[in-house]
Amino acid sequence: MTFAPIEGSGTAEVAVPPAAAFAYLADPRHAPEWFAGAAFATAPEGAPRLGQSWSFARTRGTRRVLPVEIAAFAPPRHFLWQTTLGPRRDNNAWDVECVPTEAGGATRLIVTIRLIPGPLGWLSILLYRPLVRGALRERAQRAANRARDALLAHAASAPPSARPRPHPRAGRKPRRPRR
DSSP states (O other): OOOOOEEEEEEEEESSOHHHHHHHHHOGGGHHHHSTTOOEEEOOOSSOOTTOEEEEOOOTTTOSOEEEEEEEEETTTEEEEEEOOOTTSOEEEEEEEEEEOTTSSOEEEEEEEEEEOOTTHHHHHHHHHHHHHHHHHHHHHHHHHHHHHHHHHHHHSOOGGGSOOOOTTTTSOOOOOOO
């Protein structure tokens, strides 16, 4: 017997173009900046791509290392991260869409979190479906808000090569001209 996943969604708008929002959020190397303060047990390598994998470190909430992969990757609009704990365990999926707003130049973020139950997960689905769905909606909304805040902070900080550098002699007495 299989059950459909339970999911919850959250949205946020951010004054960042969709392509820039996607490039930043889809890259798992940025996860610690917006994805619930996640730390890596095994860091992702290279540019984001379909099938890329990494592991989030164990937390009090997860109680285990979480292997994750990019299960869908459609730049510049959609990506999906999914745990790969195997078919006998409950897995989670984080589906993110970067949709252009009607006004243009901004992005509507839609974050959907899915619980994909394993063989024993059906019991919790039957007993706690309304509670789980509400919790997933809250988590998805917090994730959308964190993503928005991280995008704004990222957009506000220029890359190091674009920052103005002080002159090497700034703050020192000027040299006397040579004769």
